[in-house]
Amino acid sequence: MAPKKLRRARLSQELCERLSRYQITTCQDFLCLSLLDLMKVTGQSYRNVQKLLCKVSLACAPKMQTAYEMKVRRAVNPSSAFLSTSLHGLDKVLHGGVPCGSLTEITSPPGCGKTQFCIMMSVLATLPVSMGGLDGAVIYIDTESAFSAERLVEIAGNRFPAYFDSDEKLFSMTRSIYLYRELTCGSVLKRIKSLEEEIISKKVKLIIIDSVASVVRKEFDTKLQGNLTERSNFLARGASLLKYLAEEFSIPVILTNQITTWLSNGLAIQADLVSPADDLCLSEGASGGGKRESGSVTAALGNTWSHSVNTRLILQYHDLPTRQILVAKSPVAPFSAFFYTVEKSGFVLQDGKDQTNLTWEGTNPALQNIKMQQPVNAGQGMGALNPQNNRQVHHCAVHRATVNTRYKPCSTKTDEPYNELQNLLFLEHQN
Amino acid sequence: MQRDVGSLPLAPALRARLVAAGFQTAQELLDTGPCGLSKEIGISKEEALEALQVVRQECHSDATQTAGAPGTSRKCTALELLEQEQAQGFIITFCSALDNILGGGVQLTKITEICGEPGVGKTQLCMQLAVDVQIPECFGGLAGEAVFIDTEGSFMVDRVVDVATACVQHCQLIAEAHQEEDHLKALETFSLESILSHIYYFRCRDYIELLAQVYLLPDFLSEHSKVRLVVIDGIAFPFRHDFEDLSLRTRLLNGLAQQLIIIANDHKAAVVLTNQMTTRIGQSQSTLVPALGESWGHAATVRLIFHWDNNQRLATLYKSPSQKESTIPYHITVSALL
Numbered sequence: 001m002a003p004k005k006l007r008r009a010r011l012s013q014e015l016c017e018r019l020s021r022y023q024i025t026t027c028q029d030f031l032c033l034s035l036l037d038l039m040k041v042t043g044q045s046y047r048n049v050q051k052l053l054c055k056v057s058l059a060c061a062p063k064m065q066t067a068y069e070m071k072v073r074r075a076v077n078p079s080s081a082f083l084s085t086s087l088h089g090l091d092k093v094l095h096g097g098v099p100c101g102s103l104t105e106i107t108s109p110p111g112c113g114k115t116q117f118c119i120m121m122s123v124l125a126t127l128p129v130s131m132g133g134l135d136g137a138v139i140y141i142d143t144e145s146a147f148s149a150e151r152l153v154e155i156a157g158n159r160f161p162a163y164f165d166s167d168e169k170l171f172s173m174t175r176s177i178y179l180y181r182e183l184t185c186g187s188v189l190k191r192i193k194s195l196e197e198e199i200i201s202k203k204v205k206l207i208i209i210d211s212v213a214s215v216v217r218k219e220f221d222t223k224l225q226g227n228l229t230e231r232s233n234f235l236a237r238g239a240s241l242l243k244y245l246a247e248e249f250s251i252p253v254i255l256t257n258q259i260t261t262w263l264s265n266g267l268a269i270q271a272d273l274v275s276p277a278d279d280l281c282l283s284e285g286a287s288g289g290g291k292r293e294s295g296s297v298t299a300a301l302g303n304t305w306s307h308s309v310n311t312r313l314i315l316q317y318h319d320l321p322t323r324q325i326l327v328a329k330s331p332v333a334p335f336s337a338f339f340y341t342v343e344k345s346g347f348v349l350q351d352g353k354d355q356t357n358l359t360w361e362g363t364n365p366a367l368q369n370i371k372m373q374q375p376v377n378a379g380q381g382m383g384a385l386n387p388q389n390n391r392q393v394h395h396c397a398v399h400r401a402t403v404n405t406r407y408k409p410c411s412t413k414t415d416e417p418y419n420e421l422q423n424l425l426f427l428e429h430q431n
Numbered sequence: 432m433q434r435d436v437g438s439l440p441l442a443p444a445l446r447a448r449l450v451a452a453g454f455q456t457a458q459e460l461l462d463t464g465p466c467g468l469s470k471e472i473g474i475s476k477e478e479a480l481e482a483l484q485v486v487r488q489e490c491h492s493d494a495t496q497t498a499g500a501p502g503t504s505r506k507c508t509a510l511e512l513l514e515q516e517q518a519q520g521f522i523i524t525f526c527s528a529l530d531n532i533l534g535g536g537v538q539l540t541k542i543t544e545i546c547g548e549p550g551v552g553k554t555q556l557c558m559q560l561a562v563d564v565q566i567p568e569c570f571g572g573l574a575g576e577a578v579f580i581d582t583e584g585s586f587m588v589d590r591v592v593d594v595a596t597a598c599v600q601h602c603q604l605i606a607e608a609h610q611e612e613d614h615l616k617a618l619e620t621f622s623l624e625s626i627l628s629h630i631y632y633f634r635c636r637d638y639i640e641l642l643a644q645v646y647l648l649p650d651f652l653s654e655h656s657k658v659r660l661v662v663i664d665g666i667a668f669p670f671r672h673d674f675e676d677l678s679l680r681t682r683l684l685n686g687l688a689q690q691l692i693i694i695a696n697d698h699k700a701a702v703v704l705t706n707q708m709t710t711r712i713g714q715s716q717s718t719l720v721p722a723l724g725e726s727w728g729h730a731a732t733v734r735l736i737f738h739w740d741n742n743q744r745l746a747t748l749y750k751s752p753s754q755k756e757s758t759i760p761y762h763i764t765v766s767a768l769l
Contacts, residue, residue: 031639043443056643059643060642060643062633062636062644066632236671240672302710303710307583307707310585364551364739
C-alpha cells in the first residue's frame with residue numbers, strides 16, 4: 001500500500017531523474033501538483049503534461065468491472081460471499097450471514113454476549129464449506145483478555161456434536177484459531193499491518209478484533225484538546241487498513257465496540273464502564289427510552305466510526321434471560337430484531353411467536369438507544385443473573401480489567417503469536 | 432494574433448527564452464518561421480517547428496472563439512439555455528416527494544451532493560439512481576449508463592439486483608397497462624443482465640486512486656458516450672484521515688470539483704456525490720454538519736441532507752438554484768426508496 005514510484009508508471013528515465021531532483025518520486029506527489037507546477041518541474045508544454053497525467057493516472061487507477069461481472073462472480077461461488085451465523089432468522093434477513101469483504105461491528109453493553117458471538121463465529125469459520133463455514137483459519141486479536149478456550153471447545157462440542165465427535169477434530173479446529181493479545185493502540189495497528197502476509201500463509205478466512213473500543217478509550221481522553229482528532233485519525237486508518245484486507249482477500253472482519261452515554265443536548269461523554277456500579281446507574285437513565293434529559297446509551301467511538309463500518313449489529317438486554325439482537329445498519333437488510341438466549345452451544349434464537357415484529361422502526365445507527373442490564377439485588381451476586389447458565393455468565397460478566405486467571409498461557413512472550421488453545425488443551429489432557 | 436508570448440502553453444524554459452530574446456506577440460513568432468526561430472533562440476529545428484504548431488493551434492482556436500462560431504465555445508444566449516434545459520431529462524428517483532422537491536429528479540449537467548448520517552440511505556439512493564438512469568425513453572427515462580466510483584466499499588450487488596428487479600417489474604406493469612409497441616420492444620433489451628452490465632464500477636481505496644480515476648474519466652466517458660450518471664459514493668472518506676496538510680486537501684478538493692463540473696457539462700451527465708456528517712462542537716451544544724469544511728459547500732450545485740427525526744427518515748433540500756428549501760419524509764423498502 002506504499003505509494004507507487006514513478007518509475008513503475010512507465011515514465012521515461014530522464015524524466016524520473018528530473019522529477020526526483022524536485023523530490024517528486026511517487027505517483028502521489030505527481031498527482032497532487034497543479035498543472036502549472038507540473039509544467040514547471042517537467043519542463044514540458046501544457047498538452048504534454050496532460051498526456052503525462054493520463055499516463056500516471058493509468059498506473060494508479062483501479063480496474064473497472066461491471067455490476068454484472070460482480071454478480072456472476074458471486075453466483076459462481078456463493079459460499080464466498082457470506083459467513084453464515086447458523087442463526088437462521090438472522091441469516092435470512094442478512095441475505096446469507098456476515099458479509100465477506102466488509103466490516104461488521106457488534107456493539108452491546110457489557111456482559112451481553114459480544115465475546116460469545118465472536119467465539120461462536122470462530123468455530124463457524126473453521127467448519128468445512130459444506131456445513132456453511134469457510135474452511136479456513138481465524139485471526140483473533142484480543143485486547144481485553146476475554147477469550148476463553150474452554151468455552152470455545154464447549155460451543156463447538158454442543159453446537160455440532162455430530163461433526164466434532166472426536167478429540168482429533170476439536171484439536172484441529174483449535175489449531176487453526178490464532179490468538180494475539182494486543183494492549184495498546186500502536187500495537188493493534190502494527191498487528192493489523194502485519195496481517196497481510198499472515199492471511200496468505202495461514203489461509204485465514206476470518207479476522208476478529210475484540211474489542212476496538214477498549215484500547216482506543218484507554219489511550220485517548222476526548223476531553224483533552226487534540227485527542228479527538230488523533231483518535232479519529234487512528235480509527236480511520238485502522239478502518240481503511242481492515243477494509244483493504246477484507247476486500248483484497250474477500251473475508252469477513254468482525255469488530256466489537258462498547259457503549260457510551262449520549263446526552264440529549266448533543267455531547268457524548270465517555271462512560272466509565274470498568275466497574276459494575278457505573279453500569280447500574282446508567283441503566284436508570286436508559287430505561288426511560290432515552291427521552292429524559294439524562295440521555296441515552298448508544299454505541300461508542302463516535303460518528304465517523306459509524307460511517308466506517310458497513311454493518312452494525314446491536315445486542316441488548318430484554319427480560320432476562322432473553323436478550324435481543326438488532327440489525328441497526330446494513331446495506332442489504334432492513335431494521336430487524338430477534339430474541340436470543342446464550343446457551344451451552346452459543347447463541348440460540350427464540351423461534352415462533354416472538355418473531356412477529358421482525359421489521360421494526362429503527363433509527364440512526366449511531367444514536368440507536370441500547371437497553372442496559374436491569375439492576376439486581378446486591379446480595380444475590382453475579383451468578384444469579386442467569387440461573388440457567390451460571391458458568392457461562394461468569395465469563396460474560398467478568399471485569400474487563402481483570403485477566404481470566406484460570407487459564408494462564410504457557411508462553412510469556414506477548415508479542416509473539418501463540419496458539420494458546422493448543423497449549424491449554426494439552427495441559428488439560430495431562431491432568 | 433496579438434496574443435502575448437508569455438501566455439502561450441509552451442514549455443516554461445522555452446517560453447523564458449523567447450521572452451528574453453525579445454519576442455512579444457504570437458504573430459511575430461509565426462512570421463519568423465521555424466528556421467529563423469531555431470537560429471535566434473538556439474534550439475533545434477524540430478523543436479521550433481513543434482512550438483510553432485502549438486502557437487498556430489492556439490491562435491486558431493482563439494480566432495474561432497472571437498468569430499463567434501459554435502462548437503468548442505461555451506457561449507450562448509439565455510433563450511438557447513432555456514430550450515436546452517426544458518428538453519433535458521431528469522433522473523427520477525421513484526420517490527415522488529423527492530422528485531418534487533428536486534424539481535423533477537436529479538438534473539443532468541449539475542453536481543448534486545447528498546449528505547447524511549451513517550445508515551440513513553445515501554448509498555441506497557445512489558444504487559437506485561444507477562438503475563433509474565437506464566430506464567428506456569418510452570417509459571420516461573434517459574436510457575443511459577452509469578459509472579459508480581466507490582470509496583467506502585458499501586456497494587452490494589445483491590441490493591442492486593433487488594432494486595433492478597423491482598424496476599423491471601414496474602416497467603412491465605406499465606407496458607401491460609398501455610400495450611404500446613415501443614414499450615414492448617424496449618422491454619426486450621431492458622433486463623436484469625443489461626442493467627447490471629451497464630453499471631461501471633470502480634473501487635478506489637485512497638485519494639490517489641480517486642484523483643487518478645477522475646483524471647481518466649473524460650476519456651472513459653468519450654468512449655462510453657451513453658453514460659449519463661457518475662456517482663462518487665463517499666467523497667469524504669478518503670480525504671478525512673491521514674491529511675496533515677489541510678491546504679493541500681482544500682486544493683485537491685477544489686480541483687476535483689472543477690474537473691467534475693467540466694465532466695458534467697461536456698458529457699451532459701449528472702454527477703452525484705455523497706458526503707458524511709461531522710460533529711461541530713459549539714459553546715453549549717454540538718451540531719451535525721456536512722464534512723469537508725465550508726469551502727466544499729460551494730462545489731455542489733444542489734445539496735440534499737438526509738437526516739433522522741426519531742424513527743422517520745427525512746430529506747431536506749438545502750441548496751438549489753431553482754427550487755425552494757423543503758423537507759420531506761421517505762422510507763427505504765425492499766424495492767426502492769419511497
